[in-house]
Amino acid sequence: MGEILLKVKDLNKAFGKVVTARDLNFEIEAGVLTSIIGPNGAGKSTLINVLTGLLPLDSGHILFKGEDITGLPTYQRVRRGLCRSFQVVNVFPELSVFENVEIPVLAQMKKAGHIFRPVVKEKAVAQQVMEILERTNLAGEAAVIASALSHGDQRLLEVGIALAAKPSLLFLDEPTAGMNPVERVDILKHIRRISASGETTFVIVEHDMDIVFSLSDRVMVLNRGDIICDGGPDHVKGDKQVRECYLGEEVVA
Numbered sequence: 001m002g003e004i005l006l007k008v009k010d011l012n013k014a015f016g017k018v019v020t021a022r023d024l025n026f027e028i029e030a031g032v033l034t035s036i037i038g039p040n041g042a043g044k045s046t047l048i049n050v051l052t053g054l055l056p057l058d059s060g061h062i063l064f065k066g067e068d069i070t071g072l073p074t075y076q077r078v079r080r081g082l083c084r085s086f087q088v089v090n091v092f093p094e095l096s097v098f099e100n101v102e103i104p105v106l107a108q109m110k111k112a113g114h115i116f117r118p119v120v121k122e123k124a125v126a127q128q129v130m131e132i133l134e135r136t137n138l139a140g141e142a143a144v145i146a147s148a149l150s151h152g153d154q155r156l157l158e159v160g161i162a163l164a165a166k167p168s169l170l171f172l173d174e175p176t177a178g179m180n181p182v183e184r185v186d187i188l189k190h191i192r193r194i195s196a197s198g199e200t201t202f203v204i205v206e207h208d209m210d211i212v213f214s215l216s217d218r219v220m221v222l223n224r225g226d227i228i229c230d231g232g233p234d235h236v237k238g239d240k241q242v243r244e245c246y247l248g249e250e251v252v253a
């Protein structure tokens with residue numbers, strides 16, 4: 001068993017009559033690549049927003065590495081290693097791939113209070129940036145302007161930007177949105193590889209079921225604010241309720 005990174009207790013969240021989280025209780029364990037799936041409007045993005053502090057919850061508790069972070073603002077959660085990416089692409093299009101990662105690396109160093117002589121600092125930054133670009137398979141594109149990257153590489157760059165904050169838990173909201181199936185498999189294989197290196201645990205929201213079931217260790221199915229199934233891919237794939245509510249169309253077709 002890995003360390004329990006996140007513990008969610010009796011979490012409730014609603015927008016008026018639309019319930020997006022109903023008495024949710026679950027844990028996220030280090031090293032377990034988890035996918036959150038569910039129909040459109042199930043509450044997946046809202047859950048990530050609540051867990052990362054972008055939206056307030058109605059009731060419940062969120063513990064990160066044993067500490068109650070329920071009331072903490074986002075930046076305080078980021079500082080503790082709880083990070084996220086967004087459903088839409090978020091890179092500086094006019095900056096190079098290197099510069100896009102350099103900015104958060106510099107910010108992280110500043111936060112960590114490192115004091116370097118300028119020359120040493122420059123080297124240390126460059127080394128960290130290149131390390132991240134290698135992990136995200138973008139080292140060859142370091143000098144390329146971000147807007148010139150393929151959509152898939154832009155999403156990988158986003159992952160790189162997020163990794164610069166050295167997260168122990170990273171939520172990715174639809175990292176493959178807008179990609180073709182080949183690109184999807186590709187980016188998720190990279191995520192799987194980065195995840196296997198152990199420093200960062202990933203929780204992803206993904207719509208492509210084939211990819212979800214082939215690459216995840218654990219799948220959580222959210223439907224109208226309820227977790228209707230939670231377990232290994234084979235367990236979830238065979239679950240009657242999941243097939244009915246969510247996979248129904250595919251199974252019928």
Ligand SMILES: Nc1ncnc2c1ncn2[C@@H]1O[C@H](COP(=O)(O)OP(=O)(O)OP(=O)(O)O)[C@@H](O)[C@H]1O
Nearest residue numbers: 015018020038039040041042043044045046047087
């Ligand atoms: N800021 C908001 N104000 C009011 N209602 C909201 C807000 N954000 C989301 N909702 C509603 O909450 C429900 C859940 O939305 P959410 O975006 O979390 O779903 P999702 O599972 O991420 O869906 P998708 O797969 O389409 O991204 C939806 O009915 C949505 O309309």
Ligand SMILES: [Mg+2]
Nearest residue numbers: 044045046087
């Ligand atoms: Mg969403």
